[in-house]
Amino acid sequence: MHSESIPIVSAAQAKNSLTAALQYTEIGFSVLPLKGKIPSLNAWSQYQVEPATFDKIHSWHRAGLLENVGIVCGAVSNNLVVLDLDGPAGYPAFAAMFPHLTETFTVATGGGVGQHVYLFADELPDTVRAMKTPIGHLELRANGCQIVAPPSIHPDTGQPYTILNELDILRVPDLTDLVAWIEAFKPQQPVQQSEWRPPVNLPTGDNNLNPRVVQALAQHFHTQGFKQYGEWLHGPCIYPERHKHGDRHPSFGYHAGSGFGHCFVCGTMLAKDICAQVGINPADLGGLLDVPEHVTPVNAVDLTAAPPDEPNEELDQSDLKLPAWLEQYLDWAGTTGNQTPMIFHQAAGLWLLSVAIGRRLYGEAPWGVRLYPNMYAMLIASTTFYRKSTAFKLAEQVARQAIPHMLMPTPGSPERFQEALAGQLPSNFDKLSKAQKERLTKAQPFAAQRGLLKDEVAGLFGTINKKDYMTGMKDLLMELYDCPDFSDKDTQSGLTSVENAALSILGVTTPAGLSAAVSDADWDNGLLIRFALLTPEPNYHERPAAEVFQEVPEALVEGLRALHERLPGPQATETGLSAPQALRLDVRCWPACQSYGDRLRRMCDPRKDTELDERLKGVYGRLHVHAFKLATLFAALDWLDTDDEVPVVNDDHWRNAEIIAESWRSSAHRLLDQLDNTGEAIQERRQQDKLLRAIRQTKTNGVNLRSLYRNLNLTAKRARQLAQDLMRAGLIVERRVGNAEWYIATEYADLSR
16 A cells, blocks of 8 residues: 555645644544643543544634644544654664564654654553653553644654654554563562551441451451451451462451451452451341340331342332322323333322422421422433333323413523513513413412423433523522522513422433433532432333223313312412412321431441442432422322311321332432443543552652642542542542642552651
8 A cells, every 4th residue: 555545644744733633533533732742622531532523623723722733542543552652762672572563653753752653452451651761761652641643843842743654553452562561661669568567547446347247357367377466467368369469478457446458459348348258147147237136216227238329129119008199190191101110100190299289388397497399300211112201291291181380381591490480471472372371370370389391301401511501500490499488580681589489390311311411510419319310110011001092081180180279379469469378287207207317317327338329328318308298299189088277297198108219219229320331430440540550650759639630631529539439448548748639559658658
């Protein structure tokens, strides 16, 4: 093949960076605009996942960012790996050792003494470097790295990057030998200190472990000949397969006071994992946790039966004794939407009840807040198969026939949404039909306590997070869930006042859509966790299809309307109809509600052997509130058949509510499993490993947070979060150098003092 017909050669010989960048992109590379050798962008992590478009490259050029052109290495560029040799002796030594790898596209750097050897590797290696070696700097660049490409100009010498070998890029199965060659130039680290020292900054007690289990483990290691250092027992690691040479120089210690173990390679180990590895069954010793025999909490949940990120079996749904209206709704919806999971139909029916009530019932909680029965619910399942939108549409049919004025329009912007919540009529009101006008007029007193149907609710999150015009929408939705008495805001049409709010939302989405739309902040800041996050039940099965379509039963329409109309209605005033008043519930289940909330809180204890996923802690923190809202709905339906002045929420209502809340708890765990299966968990582990390698490379010197996130192309928040995870695992420790956050690998921490 003539060199001029090789795409990479043609791109490298382009007359300017714009042309080169476009040609590199056509080849299948992800490119970056550079200033000198540094990316011109504030952040370029997105281009490590997906290449920039031609339009984006042109926009960089117009903005003056494309001074030089860089290529992102790794998977995004078809597994491109570039060997960067900086020094006059580097390339000759490489060529002598790996002559077969020299038959590839190679660039002479503008610095005058370096070469870039381009390779495609079927199996991508990690980036590896050996600096200040006798033959110069050696670096193999893969994922997370970029390389300066021709025809860029070196910022120091003013010389261009040029082609050294006009060849196509060589593809190889792997680069294991090349990685080993570079690693061999690194200074050899001592495998083991002359005398083993216990690790620092590890948990050392108050973890509620059964002392018989702790003692049994200590006895096991004593019999194995472990040496004692105070409360530490030192010997070979219990996971020798994780060590290159089987832990010939023992690096493991067991703390006989707390039950924790630690290996300088494997990290911190929990007592339950150590037991499993050495063959001790905690159940034979009375269980893993120390629970006094005389303490038997009311409705206690056995926290030792399953770790909190693997919920206990859901309470049996067959124990549910639902009000007649809800049972009839489930019969109709479950038959009509026979392929839709019943958990979705159940949530849709409950949402209808919350919309019918609005803000007209409340419980005065012992902890000082009023709880209204409004509800945010999200139906989450894969496209097509589970027919999740059917649950959404059937609920909409019932609402439009029974209480159409209680449905509100989809928000187009925070300002327009605020106006709708304030009861302002649309600007084209005069042009609407008589029926439309009547519905909107009837809705005005209920303006801020209606129901919102959102067919792709993840899109709302995506818009909130990415569109400037939606700034403020997230805070508004969070505020509306908590039912404020009053709030006002200046909009383009003037001051809008929202009174007596109690919004209810029913939305549908897919796990992939939700994963793409939300961020860690959406779990942290409280909006996402206000939703009941519902996924198909584990025992999902289709029901027999109806032979003919059944219209909404009149009893469902009349029952929902009767509930809506029995509650206080709007009152006539001089200025029109006012918002209806609310009835205070007669609540007789507060002890059970508080007990459930406390059990959930204890499941979030960070000292537990298996700590709950951080994303779920907010979900757990609100489940008892969700359950109370459900108990209110059941009590309201039962109230329709009585002459009582207000609904009574009793223990039977609470039990049904808790059964459903527990099914929602399990559903949230299933959702995380699905989200993590998209690659999030794998990506997080890779980021942790990358951060740990970067810290270990600094040995006793350690490294500050700023250097970490800049060198690894992470945000400061993400780097700090990863570092905290590594600290909890006992792999790194934090030092303060002035005001800077400084991290040192645990194995070097004592040596650095």
